[in-house]
Amino acid sequence: SQTIHQWPATLVQPVGSPLSLECTVEGTSNPNLYWYRQAAGRGLQLLFYSVGIGQISSEVPQNLSASRPQDRQFILSSKKLLLSDSGFYLCAWSRDEGDTQYFGPGTRLTVL
Amino acid sequence: AQSVAQPEDQVNVAEGNPLTVKCTYSVSGNPYLFWYVQYPNRGLQFLLKYITGDNLVKGSYGFEAEFNKSQTSFHLKKPSALVSDSALYFCAVRDLNSGNTPLVFGKGTRLSVIA
Numbered sequence: 111s112q113t114i115h116q117w118p119a120t121l122v123q124p125v126g127s128p129l130s131l132e133c134t135v136e137g138t139s140n141p142n143l144y145w146y147r148q149a150a151g152r153g154l155q156l157l158f159y160s161v162g163i164g165q166i167s168s169e170v171p172q173n174l175s176a177s178r179p180q181d182r183q184f185i186l187s188s189k190k191l192l193l194s195d196s197g198f199y200l201c202a203w204s205r206d207e208g209d210t211q212y213f214g215p216g217t218r219l220t221v222l
Numbered sequence: 223a224q225s226v227a228q229p230e231d232q233v234n235v236a237e238g239n240p241l242t243v244k245c246t247y248s249v250s251g252n253p254y255l256f257w258y259v260q261y262p263n264r265g266l267q268f269l270l271k272y273i274t275g276d277n278l279v280k281g282s283y284g285f286e287a288e289f290n291k292s293q294t295s296f297h298l299k300k301p302s303a304l305v306s307d308s309a310l311y312f313c314a315v316r317d318l319n320s321g322n323t324p325l326v327f328g329k330g331t332r333l334s335v336i337a
Contacts, residue, residue, distance in 0.1 A: 144324065153329035154266075154312070161322075200265055208254055208316040211325060213265035 112137035116201050116214040123221055129174075129188040131217050133201030136182065141203040143184040144211060145176055148198040160184060196221045224249045224317040228328035235303045236336050243298040243311050243331045245287075251319025255296040257287055260310040260330075272296060273318075283307070303335045 113136045123129060135141050145157040156169045158176035166176050173192050177185045184201060198218050202211040225248045235241045247253055254273055258266040270281025277289045287298045298311060310332050314325040 142324075152310075154327045156324060156327075159324050198263075202266075206322070208318070208320075208323060208325065210256065210268055210271060211266075211314075212268060213258075216263070216265050218263065 112203070112212065114201060114203055114212060114214040116199075116217050118217060119215065120218045121220070123191050123219065125193055125221055126190050129186070129191050129195070129219070131186040131199055131201075131219075133184040133186075133214055134182055135203045138203070138205070139181060141182060142206060142209075143178065144202040144204075145184065145186050146200040146202065148200060148216075149196075154200070157186070191221045193221050195219065224253075224315055224320060224323070224326050226313050226315040226326055226328040228311075228313055228331045230331050231329075232332045232334065234334045234336060237305055238302050241300050241303040241307070241333065241335070243313075243333060245296045245298065245313030245328060246294050247296060247313075247315040248294065249315060249317035249320075251317050253296075254316040254318050255287075255289065256314040256325065257281065257285070257296075257298050258312045258314065258327075259283075260312065262309075266312060269298070303333075305335050305337050308333055308335045 115134050144159045146154045160166050160178045175187050200216045201214040204211045227246045256271045257269040260266045270279050272279045272289045280286045285300050310330045312330050313328040316325050
């Protein structure tokens, strides 16, 4: 069976510091991978998605970037965090772009 | 373009009563529709999906959803609500004629089941 991991589970960072969140998927190959941000327990904002190694589509221009160095690894980064980067970050995978997405447990990021 | 709307931010229902969480969609072709549930500080969990076939789709935890093409709706239902059903519910859509595009999620509806 497939599983998806995210770490860390929680993170508190000062404004201006760098960020690296990691997502890995087990039990499948060539997954489509997604990063979402959820603010204040409400709607999801799709940040990035990837259909293969090194292929990243950005949905919203902002202070964040994503990379996919390996088939089942997806990393969300920032060089300098802003207060507005605080939120709940969710990683998801699917077999195809429009197929069922399966979500990880999320990372709660607080920028102070 | 594809879009989905969840017209209610909050739905309150008494335990044991039937519940409905509403979702309407807009696509140019045929829709591929999903429901997810999110408990506090957790990731989203897949409940059910509709592609083609029977308009009534049954999913996890006793939930079902009815696809209505004429009303462009995909409402989530459960005959008897439990307190443990209290959570945030998301509807999502993809237009099958739009090529390879990610799902579009609604803003979510918070369901509160009162004992």
